[in-house]
Amino acid sequence: MEDLKDKLNDIQYKAATSIQGASLIIAGAGSGKTRTLTYRIACMIEQGIAPQNILALTFTNKAAKEMRERIKNIVGQQNSYQLWMGTFHSIFSRILRAEADVMGFSANFTIYDTADSRSLIKSIIGELGYDETKYKPNEIQSRISKAKNALIMPNAYAANAQIMNEDRQHRKPYICNIYEAYVRKCKLANAMDFDDLLLNTNILFRDNINILEKYQNQFKYILIDEYQDTNFSQYLIIKKLAEKHGNVCVVGDDAQSIYAFRGARIENILNFRNDYPNYKEFKLEENYRSTQTIVNAANSIIKNNSNQLQKKCFSKGEKGEKIGVINAYTDKEEGFLIANSICNAISRKQLSYGNFAILYRTNAQSRIFEDALRQKNIPYKIYGGLSFYQRAEIKDVIAYLRLCINHNDDESFKRIINYPARGIGNTTMERLQILANDEQKSLFDAVKSENIASCAIKPVTQKKLHDFVEFIEKFTAKAFITDAFEFARDIAAESGIIENLEQDISVEGKSRYENVESLMNGIKEFCDSKKADSDNQSDFVSTINEYLDNIALITDADNEKENDRDKVALMTVHQAKGLEYDYIYIAGMEENIFPSAGSYLSLTELEEERRLFYVAVTRAKIKVNISFAQSRYRWGKLENNGISRFVHEIDRQFLETKSDNESTMDKSDNYNVNNSFRKIISQPAHTVTTVIKRPSLNHHRSSENFAASDYHDVRTGMRIEHERFGYGKVVDIDKYEPDGKMIVMFDDNSKRTLLLKYAKIRIVK
DNA sequence: AGTGATCAGATTTTT
DNA sequence: TCTGATCACT
DSSP: OOOHHHHSOHHHHHHHHOOSSOEEEEEOTTSOHHHHHHHHHHHHHHTTOOGGGEEEEESSHHHHHHHHHHHHHHHOHHHHHTSEEEEHHHHHHHHHHHTGGGGTOOTTOEEEOHHHHHHHHHHHHHHTTOOTTTSOHHHHHHHHHHHHHTTOOHHHHHHOHHHHHHHHHTTOTTHHHHHHHHHHHHHHTTEEEHHHHHHHHHHHHHHOHHHHHHHHHHOOEEEESSGGGOBHHHHHHHHHHHTTTOOEEEEEOGGGOOOGGGTBOTHHHHTHHHHOTTOEEEEEOEESSSOHHHHHHHHHHHTTOSSOOOOOOEEOSOOOOOBEEEEEEEHHHHHHHHHHHHHHHHHHHTOOGGGEEEEESSGGGHHHHHHHHHHTTOOEEEOSSSOGGGSHHHHHHHHHHHHHHOTTOHHHHHHHTTSSOOSOOHHHHHHHHHHHHHHTOOHHHHHHSGGGGGSSSOHHHHHHHHHHHHHHHHHHHHHTTSOHHHHHHHHHHHTTHHHHHHHOOSHHHHHHHHHHHHHHHHHHHHHHHHHHOGGGOOOHHHHHHHHHHHHHHOOGGGSOOGGGTTSEEEEEHHHHTTOOEEEEEEOOOBTBBTTBGGGGSOHHHHHHHHHHHHHHHTTEEEEEEEEEEEEEEETTEEEOOOBOHHHHHSOGGGBOOHHHHHHTTTTOOHHHHHHHHHHHHTSOHHHHHHHSOOOOOOOOOOOTTOOOOOGGGOOTTOEEEETTTEEEEEEEEEOOSSSOEEEEEETTSOEEEEETTTOOEEEOO
16 A cells, blocks of 8 residues: 555544544544545555454445445455445345344345335325324324434333323324334335334344344444434444444544434534543544635634534635625526526636536525526536436336335335236225235235135236236246346336336336336346356345345435536535535525524524535535525515525625625626626516527537547646647646546646546547 | 326425 | 325216
8 A cells, every 4th residue: 555644644644544442533524534534444454454344334325335446446356345335224234134034024125215114104094094184194204213213112102201292292192003003014014114224233233142242243343434424323333333342433524414304413423522432533624625715714604503523624725716695686586697607607717517516405496597507508417306216117117126025015015016007996905905904914915815705805806916916926936047137127028017118108108118228227237247246146036135225225316427527516405415516606595595494493403504504615616606585486475585694604704795896807707797687687587588698608629539538548748638628738647546636738728637537538649 | 097176285315 | 386196087
């Protein structure tokens, strides 16, 4: 391994090399957290610690994947492969599968996603005869989820006076019954929801000392990223696992805790010192991402929070531009002004769209920006929204796979029993459900029950049910002898799904067909990658199982497409966590929006909103712009919310003022745009778009046969062509992972730093 | 089973 | 305002 001291600053180095005992790494935004963690793991392996004794937990698959990749580049494929690295959920689902029998589950248990569990809760509410308008599935779900994450089981829930009181006060005294039925039915279905993966791990370790010890001995070193976002259930798992050896390293930033609303406990990081009194603390305070102005402005915001670990974040980078303020009359104008500002910046500085992100508090705000960007022909990509795996047609196909693997998966059964249409309607299903409840069986087993003959289902319909069950059983048998891809392809064909999709020639129908097609491609890819890991020959069934696990626990944020890189990114602030862009626009800085209306209720919620704003500001490398509208439409009404208190909390010296702009006319975009726009805004909206001209973009026209070269081949002194910036000469290269850069002097005398892995360049000579 | 009408509900959401 | 879910009706 290269010399660590060259790669890390002093504190990072100490944090990376201090391996024994408990460590708390407070990592400010942009402080090289992942880098430190990566080198720490590499360092451990270098010192002879076996990779399989290291457990590294992250919150997203993306983070896990990235880190594994980086580590691979330092310590090699073999070592990195044996690391236990992944999300809490994926790691512990793996362990739960291995130990399933002691938990009363079988190893092929299904993971219910949020939609599955909501639908189960909904049908339970129906079966218990409760009023669905009063017992709202969403609400019940989050109530149950909170209980699970606090390790409160149904009986404890019902016995807990405080909880029951709360429920009674909300006029929902029977949530405990729903909870009880929900847990029972999940068990019957051999299914676990996301919270169960953690809860059951806790139960596993609590009730089986030998198993706990086995994993304590295995995971001699534990690292946890984003520790401020762990919930109680996760915290306890770690505490138990680390009890024996005490080698636990947590990394996080209390200032970036933004998931308390769903159970994350900021106390976990604040109280780390209590759990591990002999801990060592490392504060990464130097921000390598942002300008001084941005870091200082962010500090001025976060200092308004009371409960936090003290640290002094600073940047040694350029002073940088002040935070731009875009003041719009209406929400539409806000969209327009931001689009315009992006246009101006791009044409003036020859930037690419991928350098920009628009962040907002709620997804509902995205439409305004979509419209504005589309009007200006600015390519954009909206993050969030409906994930690929949540689409109905995809869930349908997946349900077939799931049911073949686990016959008791009732949610899948219900989903596909009549898709494609088999003439099995609601009445039949209600009757079957009653039979299943009576016999404490899954729907699948209820069909096979001898008592089905005597229940109210007509013989013709019974035949249909039996045919379906036989069809699934046939494929279950096939799963053992067929490759996962062929299996999925055959079942889609033979079940009639494909035919059904083909018949629909509407635009939406075509896209559904294409989605299923790309699902199949995804399965193929997965199988191929499995086969490539030749030292780990797994059988066909476990490949399907692994695939199902994968898609249950993965989001499609994890598969960013190549061509999305050069688009303006639109996302919520939550989604922006962990990301960085040169230029950040934070929209809707108004009271009731950001902070959101609910946050008036409590100080803790308000402080979370403030941390959220802090996260938003610290995403920017070069410049932040904030915007607000004096009036906007929301829920059909015109609102005048007023400027967000957070805007006033930013130290004035970091904000652009009108005079800043007037004195630097050539540099400004906001106010110039603003003023010119203001003259027009009083006219009807449709004239606006015609009057304001889109600035012309004078991009480099790349050669017709432009084909990007492999960046590994780039050397200093080479002449290259960049897709957008044109020809230039490579002045310097910094190949060090993770963020290898090259500095290029382009022919127009502009000197640019480009990220090797992203820059599309062609080597000329 | 499919369509039209009506009505509620609308923070954030790594898993 | 807009979306989706549900329901009644055919």
